[in-house]
Amino acid sequence: xxxxxxxxxxxxxxxxxxxxxxxxxxxxxxxxxxxxxxxxxxxxxxxxxxxxxxxxxxxxxxxxxxxxxxxxxxxxxxxxxxxxxxxxxxxxxxxxxxxxxxxxxxxxxxxxxxxxxxxxxxxxxxxxxxxxxxxxxxxxxxxxxxxxxxxxxxxxxxxxxxxxxxxxxxxxxxxxxxxxxxxxxxxxxxxxxxxxxxxxxxxxxxxxxxxxxxxxxxxxxxxxxxxxxxxxxxxxxxxxxxxxxxxxxxxxxxxxxxxxxxxxxxxxxxxxxxxxxxxxxxxxxxxxxxxxxxxxxxxxxxxxxxxxxxxxxxxxxxx
DNA sequence: AAGGATTCCAACCGCGGGAGG
DNA sequence: CCCTCCCGCGGTTGGAATCCT
Numbered sequence: 001x002x003x004x005x006x007x008x009x010x011x012x013x014x015x016x017x018x019x020x021x022x023x024x025x026x027x028x029x030x031x032x033x034x035x036x037x038x039x040x041x042x043x044x045x046x047x048x049x050x051x052x053x054x055x056x057x058x059x060x061x062x063x064x065x066x067x068x069x070x071x072x073x074x075x076x077x078x079x080x081x082x083x084x085x086x087x088x089x090x091x092x093x094x095x096x097x098x099x100x101x102x103x104x105x106x107x108x109x110x111x112x113x114x115x116x117x118x119x120x121x122x123x124x125x126x127x128x129x130x131x132x133x134x135x136x137x138x139x140x141x142x143x144x145x146x147x148x149x150x151x152x153x154x155x156x157x158x159x160x161x162x163x164x165x166x167x168x169x170x171x172x173x174x175x176x177x178x179x180x181x182x183x184x185x186x187x188x189x190x191x192x193x194x195x196x197x198x199x200x201x202x203x204x205x206x207x208x209x210x211x212x213x214x215x216x217x218x219x220x221x222x223x224x225x226x227x228x229x230x231x232x233x234x235x236x237x238x239x240x241x242x243x244x245x246x247x248x249x250x251x252x253x254x255x256x257x258x259x260x261x262x263x264x265x266x267x268x269x270x271x272x273x274x275x276x277x278x279x280x281x282x283x284x285x286x287x288x289x290x291x292x293x294x295x296x297x298x299x300x301x302x303x304x305x306x307x308x309x310x311x312x313x314x315x316x317x318x319x
Numbered sequence: 320a321a322g323g324a325t326t327c328c329a330a331c332c333g334c335g336g337g338a339g340g
Numbered sequence: 341c342c343c344t345c346c347c348g349c350g351g352t353t354g355g356a357a358t359c360c361t
Contacts, residue, residue, distance in 0.1 A: 015330075016330080017330090055329085088349085102330085105350075106327070107328090109327090110328080321361105323361085329353105335347105336346105338346085339343105339344090340343085
């Protein structure tokens with residue numbers, strides 16, 4: 001039997017937080033620091049479960065949270081990262097200082113998923129190659145809407161059929177595959193409005209490691225094509241270490257600003273943890289040719305549409 | 320103006336994984 | 341190695357706000 005939900009205790013409050021509760025929580029955390037969520041409510045004198053306190057703090061009360069509209073830059077980054085990482089909101093949020101995973105998730109579900117669906121439909125109708133997964137969230141939303149509206153028995157049947165079809169065609173999005181020492185994505189630091197403490201970056205990097213996560217062939221496709229299109233493959237043999245990208249993307253000084261990630265060679269990927277950067281790392285300076293070779297090979301496989309070969313190709317990239 | 324439909328987002332739920340005994 | 345505890349994550353829900361007819 002599983003553990004009972006922590007909020008099931010009689011007498012614990014649920015639902016929206018009051019200002020008073022917020023104040024109590026903030027004061028307690030300012031004094032004692034984060035963590036020990038289980039015991040926090042009791043110590044702080046809150047009639048909430050620890051989980052609820054943690055959520056409230058993480059998603060709303062933390063001082064470094066950036067509130068307000070998602071900027072076009074952030075939006076673009078979310079879309080790119082989602083293409084690469086899938087629904088791994090905490091990872092995506094980790095690249096958007098001041099934004100929470102919940103916020104990004106909500107924003108994606110309410111804004112971006114529709115746009116992506118529309119775009120992919122347009123592409124599909126134009127006969128373009130591209131991801132055409134039907135958003136599960138849209139389905140959920142659609143079903144939710146259906147639930148809310150009156151339905152005739154026939155509509156009920158149709159819904160059941162749709163659900164059955166959905167089950168059949170449900171796109172399985174595999175758990176991300178960790179690829180050691182092939183690529184890594186450093187934390188994005190191009191949004192300047194909130195300062196992120198080095199400790200936080202370090203802690204984050206410690207948690208997430210510097211390994212890239214490749215979800216699917218589409219991700220690889222995206223990464224490869226982006227790399228090629230933006231000329232991220234460095235020609236400069238001196239790219240043996242982290243390249244300073246301060247001012248990139250945010251438009252703030254620094255030689256024109258690249259505004260994009262870059263794939264470059266690096267003999268020691270671990271050096272990247274010392275300084276946040278939004279480049280994609282590769283292990284050593286011989287990889288330029290290797291990458292181009294991989295890219296060519298990948299393109300050949302794309303043309304041939306041989307999925308088996310494609311899978312083994314992707315496998316061959318994994319260590 | 321009213322009320323139904325839709326959107327948005329804070330909050331909840333359940334699960335998986337890491338740490339420690 | 342197993343068990344328990346705790347934390348963090350992603351999916352989902354509920355209701356307030358807004359839009360539409």
